[in-house]
Amino acid sequence: MTHSDLSSAPASSPESRSAVTTLVENLLAGNRRALARVITLIENDRAETHDVLAALYRSTGRAHIIGITGSPGAGKSTLVNALAKAYRQRGYTVGIIAVDPTSPFTGGALLGDRVRMRDLSGDPGVFIRSMATRGSLGGLAQATADAILALDAAGFQRVLVETVGVGQAEVDIASTAHSTVVVEAPGMGDEVQAIKAGILEIADILAVNKADRDGANRTVTALHMVLGSGGPSMRQVLHHGQLLDAGLPAPAVDAGWTPPIIKTIALRDQGIDELLEAIEQHRSHLQASGELQRREEDRARTALIRILQAAVLQRLQAAMPAWQLRQLVADVAGRELDPYSAADRLLPAVLSAQ
Ligand SMILES: Nc1nc2c(ncn2[C@@H]2O[C@H](COP(=O)(O)OP(=O)(O)O)[C@@H](O)[C@H]2O)c(=O)[nH]1
Numbered sequence: 001m002t003h004s005d006l007s008s009a010p011a012s013s014p015e016s017r018s019a020v021t022t023l024v025e026n027l028l029a030g031n032r033r034a035l036a037r038v039i040t041l042i043e044n045d046r047a048e049t050h051d052v053l054a055a056l057y058r059s060t061g062r063a064h065i066i067g068i069t070g071s072p073g074a075g076k077s078t079l080v081n082a083l084a085k086a087y088r089q090r091g092y093t094v095g096i097i098a099v100d101p102t103s104p105f106t107g108g109a110l111l112g113d114r115v116r117m118r119d120l121s122g123d124p125g126v127f128i129r130s131m132a133t134r135g136s137l138g139g140l141a142q143a144t145a146d147a148i149l150a151l152d153a154a155g156f157q158r159v160l161v162e163t164v165g166v167g168q169a170e171v172d173i174a175s176t177a178h179s180t181v182v183v184e185a186p187g188m189g190d191e192v193q194a195i196k197a198g199i200l201e202i203a204d205i206l207a208v209n210k211a212d213r214d215g216a217n218r219t220v221t222a223l224h225m226v227l228g229s230g231g232p233s234m235r236q237v238l239h240h241g242q243l244l245d246a247g248l249p250a251p252a253v254d255a256g257w258t259p260p261i262i263k264t265i266a267l268r269d270q271g272i273d274e275l276l277e278a279i280e281q282h283r284s285h286l287q288a289s290g291e292l293q294r295r296e297e298d299r300a301r302t303a304l305i306r307i308l309q310a311a312v313l314q315r316l317q318a319a320m321p322a323w324q325l326r327q328l329v330a331d332v333a334g335r336e337l338d339p340y341s342a343a344d345r346l347l348p349a350v351l352s353a354q
């Protein structure tokens with residue numbers, strides 16, 4: 001499989017279909033180049049992506065997906081590196097995806113991450129990839145979710161996804177991950193700030209990294225207080241916020257799990273076994289309580305809505321000249337038309353577009 005096999009043929013041609021089949025077969029057989037190629041297709045939002053994912057989908061659903069999020073500099077990359085090594089020592093294969101919405105680079109990790117992940121490279125049981133935005137319709141969240149599917153299909157048992165906690169990104173990852181680890185570090189500013197930003201709402205596990213530094217215990221105490229007052233209803237807030245679909249029952253609250261707070265020194269591999277244990281305990285809890293199934297349904301719903309939104313916009317853009325859309329927007333902005341009526345005018349175009 002070479003790059004030109006897939007780029008030369010039109011998306012639905014027989015040549016392209018057989019190239020897709022070969023690519024998928026190679027990925028499922030554990031070929032790393034095929035996996036890398038598939039993730040590149042996903043990143044570039046190529047037309048073949050849908051065929052590839054459709055062919056892979058039945059082979060997914062086995063990996064445990066772990067989101068690692070928190071402020072820049074909290075030590076997420078270092079922690080991911082240490083966690084991956086610990087998982088490897090226990091015989092698990094590990095996929096790592098570093099998501100950086102601000103990075104202009106794709107396909108290669110940031111220099112610091114490259115240095116840190118050096119001790120993992122060359123290990124066939126580890127696959128590392130970083131992803132950045134390409135401004136595709138589906139966006140970074142969709143590309144990340146699809147890349148996770150590819151790693152899952154390729155047989156990686158644990159998939160670690162590092163995201164910078166800067167708002168919507170971590171909420172998106174939380175809806176993609178089975179277990180979300182929020183990384184805090186002492187002296188990184190007001191803990192209340194993190195709570196305000198909503199980052200704790202998505203935590204299944206809290207890691208207070210840089211526990212070698214002053215103030216780690218203060219951070220732990222502050223987090224205990226917030227969790228004590230907020231309790232398990234935190235998750236409910238998130239899920240209700242994401243219920244874009246009317247008529248579906250609100251998901252049950254995961255009342256049986258209190259996020260543990262674990263001190264780590266990622267630089268020295270301290271607290272990593274405890275963190276790994278907490279993740280595995282959370283996985284067992286998800287399975288035993290039925291929460292795993294519920295989160296899978298959440299994931300499926302989120303994915304479906306995201307894909308539908310992108311498809312509707314794509315069809316709209318295909319069916320209507322850009323100037324016409326701009327005029328409609330101008331009319332709404334100028335109060336000549338309300339947005340509901342504008343949408344009503346656009347919908348027939350969406351439905352008739354091929
Ligand atoms: N003192 C101390 N420094 C750490 C620890 N873990 C990471 N660091 C350092 O913190 C900085 C940021 O780490 P990095 O993993 O890149 O953070 P990220 O931005 O959250 O991914 C780096 O200089 C790390 O070496 C730790 O446990 N203790």
Ligand SMILES: [Mg+2]
Pocket residue numbers: 076077078113162
């Ligand atoms: Mg990082």
